[in-house]
Amino acid sequence: MADILFSIPGIINGRILGFILNITIAALVYYYISTKKQVYIRRVPGLDAIEEAVGRSAEMGKPVVCSFGIGGLTYWTLAGLRILSHVARLSAKTGSRLIVPTGGGDQSLIVRPVAEEIVRTAYILEGAEDQYNPDDLPFLSGQQYAYVGGYIGIMQRTRPGSVIMTGSHASDAMNIAETSNAVGAITITSGSYISNVAALACASDYILIGEEAPAAGAYLSEDPAQRASIRVQDLFKWLAIAMVVIGIAANSIGNDLILRLLST
Amino acid sequence: MAEILKNRQLQLVVMALSFLMVFLPYFLNIPALNTASTKLITITAIVTAFTVALAVIAQFRRGMNIINRRSRGWYFKVYMLVTLVLMLLFSLMGRESGPYHWVMYSVVNPLSSVNYGILAFYMASTCARAFRARNTKAMLLLLSGFIVLLYQAPLTGAFFPGIEPVALYLGDTFGFAAGRMFLISVTVGAIVFGVRVIMGNEPSVLGLGGEE
Amino acid sequence: MADESGGIMKLMAEYDRRYVYLILFLVVTIPLLSPIGMPISVSPDTRQYYGILQQVQPGDKVFFTLNTEFSGYNEIQSGIIATMRVLVEKNARICFGVAHVEATSIPELILKAVHDELEAKDYQYGRDYVILGYVMPNEAAVAAMAQDFQGSVTQDWLGRPIAGTFLDEIDDWQDWDLIADFTTGIQTTSLLNHFALRGTPMIVNCIGVMIPSQKPYVDTGVYLAILQSMRGGAELELLIGHPGPGLTAMDAFTFGHYMLILFIIIGNVGYLGYTRNAQRRAG
Numbered sequence: 001m002a003d004i005l006f007s008i009p010g011i012i013n014g015r016i017l018g019f020i021l022n023i024t025i026a027a028l029v030y031y032y033i034s035t036k037k038q039v040y041i042r043r044v045p046g047l048d049a050i051e052e053a054v055g056r057s058a059e060m061g062k063p064v065v066c067s068f069g070i071g072g073l074t075y076w077t078l079a080g081l082r083i084l085s086h087v088a089r090l091s092a093k094t095g096s097r098l099i100v101p102t103g104g105g106d107q108s109l110i111v112r113p114v115a116e117e118i119v120r121t122a123y124i125l126e127g128a129e130d131q132y133n134p135d136d137l138p139f140l141s142g143q144q145y146a147y148v149g150g151y152i153g154i155m156q157r158t159r160p161g162s163v164i165m166t167g168s169h170a171s172d173a174m175n176i177a178e179t180s181n182a183v184g185a186i187t188i189t190s191g192s193y194i195s196n197v198a199a200l201a202c203a204s205d206y207i208l209i210g211e212e213a214p215a216a217g218a219y220l221s222e223d224p225a226q227r228a229s230i231r232v233q234d235l236f237k238w239l240a241i242a243m244v245v246i247g248i249a250a251n252s253i254g255n256d257l258i259l260r261l262l263s264t
Numbered sequence: 265m266a267e268i269l270k271n272r273q274l275q276l277v278v279m280a281l282s283f284l285m286v287f288l289p290y291f292l293n294i295p296a297l298n299t300a301s302t303k304l305i306t307i308t309a310i311v312t313a314f315t316v317a318l319a320v321i322a323q324f325r326r327g328m329n330i331i332n333r334r335s336r337g338w339y340f341k342v343y344m345l346v347t348l349v350l351m352l353l354f355s356l357m358g359r360e361s362g363p364y365h366w367v368m369y370s371v372v373n374p375l376s377s378v379n380y381g382i383l384a385f386y387m388a389s390t391c392a393r394a395f396r397a398r399n400t401k402a403m404l405l406l407l408s409g410f411i412v413l414l415y416q417a418p419l420t421g422a423f424f425p426g427i428e429p430v431a432l433y434l435g436d437t438f439g440f441a442a443g444r445m446f447l448i449s450v451t452v453g454a455i456v457f458g459v460r461v462i463m464g465n466e467p468s469v470l471g472l473g474g475e476e
Numbered sequence: 477m478a479d480e481s482g483g484i485m486k487l488m489a490e491y492d493r494r495y496v497y498l499i500l501f502l503v504v505t506i507p508l509l510s511p512i513g514m515p516i517s518v519s520p521d522t523r524q525y526y527g528i529l530q531q532v533q534p535g536d537k538v539f540f541t542l543n544t545e546f547s548g549y550n551e552i553q554s555g556i557i558a559t560m561r562v563l564v565e566k567n568a569r570i571c572f573g574v575a576h577v578e579a580t581s582i583p584e585l586i587l588k589a590v591h592d593e594l595e596a597k598d599y600q601y602g603r604d605y606v607i608l609g610y611v612m613p614n615e616a617a618v619a620a621m622a623q624d625f626q627g628s629v630t631q632d633w634l635g636r637p638i639a640g641t642f643l644d645e646i647d648d649w650q651d652w653d654l655i656a657d658f659t660t661g662i663q664t665t666s667l668l669n670h671f672a673l674r675g676t677p678m679i680v681n682c683i684g685v686m687i688p689s690q691k692p693y694v695d696t697g698v699y700l701a702i703l704q705s706m707r708g709g710a711e712l713e714l715l716i717g718h719p720g721p722g723l724t725a726m727d728a729f730t731f732g733h734y735m736l737i738l739f740i741i742i743g744n745v746g747y748l749g750y751t752r753n754a755q756r757r758a759g
Binding site: 011025030075109142177179199202203214225232236237240 | 389
């Protein structure tokens with residue numbers, strides 16, 4: 001680590017920039033949420049793929065399988081739940097059967113009631129409450145591999161027309177994506193871990209990489225708070241890009257300003 | 265009392281205070297706050313451990329409900345509950361040897377290993393299926409993949425040491441750049457999500473759901 | 477109408493994936509049952525990892541964290557056992573902690589594998605090594621151990637008090653001389669946040685898919701070194717001169733990779749010779 005650029009009394013050296021950035025992020029999020037302005041977010045191309053997939057399932061008379069991850073109520077799971085809401089409404093509209101395998105982690109029992117409520121509400125909003133079947137949201141297991149076994153079994157038996165796998169998945173992602181391909185379903189996944197992205201990009205027909213899933217969720221929900229979050233994240237990505245570019249330029253001429261700033 | 269505890273504002277205040285008690289000592293050197301933060305974190309660890317017990321109870325209740333209603337697959341729930349109770353009893357009989365030890369080594373570990381091992385077959389069929397030189401970008405990807413796969417086979421590096429710098433260059437530049445990008449995105453996303461939760465804009469986290 | 481038979485090209489483009497499974501099974505199993513002993517190269521990362529282990533001093537307190545399910549242990553066991561051998565050779569004091577219920581059975585396997593070395597160095601439980609068991613179920617537990625070890629951990633995995641063991645010297649993150657983390661990603665981020673980023677020296681042995689996400693931390697100096705999956709473990713076994721499960725598996729590892737490359741080539745030949753022409757004919 002290089003020397004620090006400046007110090008602020010009271011704040012531990014080496015953590016000053018982190019403190020300032022955290023406060024700035026919080027302030028920006030608060031500002032955007034409090035203005036209640038509908039921040040513009042472009043439509044994520046993956047949403048078109050999801051709508052096409054559900055439509056294809058409806059035409060073929062096959063079910064749609066949609067999962068939201070194996071984690072607890074985290075950033076990725078909530079993004080997966082928003083996409084689940086959208087898929088549930090599409091399924092209700094088109095009359096396709098929607099199967100939502102739940103479980104896979106210690107925290108998944110906490111998320112399950114939220115998912116049930118989301119799917120039921122979606123069917124009610126589309127005026128298709130009679131189509132809602134709670135047995136189509138089976139809790140498979142709290143263990144990852146047992147969950148995968150159940151998920152694969154569901155796909156092998158029901159032969160879905162499309163499989164939409166969002167949220168955070170670990171090594172189960174590969175099993176599910178490849179089996180989905182083997183049964184002939186359109187496979188749409190989201191890669192929340194860098195470890196999974198490469199494999200899922202090969203195995204899926206369409207992948208939402210990283211932030212695309214939360215952005216898709218924010219686009220669908222039209223909630224100002226979620227859109228504000230995406231905007232703040234984008235701002236900080238631009239800041240990171242600027243620091244990288246300036247840092248490379250500065251380092252090339254022997255100036256360690258950015259390095260010292262990052263070490264502050 | 266229950267109504268007071270369910271009050272959303274109270275929950276948010278408790279959450280915000282807890283956050284500050286853990287967040288501030290990391291950046292500000294205040295000894296009294298350090299001590300309080302340590303105590304709070306230890307309490308959280310204990311409380312979180314109890315969620316395991318809650319999960320077991322929830323599984324029991326749900327399982328019994330399904331068995332009573334004779335829903336689809338109820339016999340699997342019987343099997344699950346029986347094995348759950350058995351493992352609990354076995355663990356009380358000792359973990360270094362005996363039935364618990366046998367079940368872990370003869371059932372749980374091999375099953376877990378098999379599921380992980382199956383990934384290799386899926387990866388192989390994915391690679392065989394997906395790596396096609398459909399266009400220029402795919403061709404470049406294929407070429408990079410070849411070089412890295414060749415290098416990953418240990419024998420190649422032993423006989424063709426010249427491949428090592430090329431493969432390492434591909435990994436250290438393009439490969440890790442993607443990893444760093446992910447780290448930045450995910451970190452900022454997690455901070456922003458945390459701010460939204462503390463501000464009360466994520467009701468589902470507090471169990472208040474239903475606002476879709 | 478165009479000739480749609482395709483012949484060998486069609487077969488190469490559209491073979492059943494079960495042939496891939498069968499051939500992969502044979503290609504991996506046969507060298508495992510009958511190893512050939514092909515040479516392997518040693519990567520710079522493994523040399524760096526070995527170099528860090530060589531700097532461990534007698535009496536150093538090492539937190540040996542098993543952030544893996546048993547399934548992941550199969551991939552990184554060569555690195556785990558080789559690292560353990562070096563630490564025992566260096567007379568380090570080792571504390572095992574696990575982050576998953578399945579991993580509670582792993583310390584026993586490790587100790588069995590290095591039993592001769594432990595006997596030779598007269599390693600005694602409590603004085604030289606302790607098994608804490610499942611003490612890292614979540615980030616809060618890891619954070620508690622980092623800030624107040626004595627307050628958060630009082631018993632070992634069998635319920636015996638740790639008072640009187642070498643862990644009496646551990647108060648917080650500053651008191652560990654090294655963290656050796658063997659991970660499939662369970663609580664590694666927590667260890668990073670609460671130990672490594674505060675300054676505790678840390679080395680990592682991770683599974684293959686985690687390498688792109690963990691390597692940046694080595695480049696920035698947060699981790700001292702990284703051992704990459706089973707191959708890294710095999711390289712470490714070669715460096716320490718003690719062959720084990722890693723080196724045994726390298727023949728299968730090599731053949732498996734070459735088989736993958738062969739199938740990719742076959743698929744592309746079939747694609748270029750049949751599929752692309754069929755797509756053009758179809759319009």
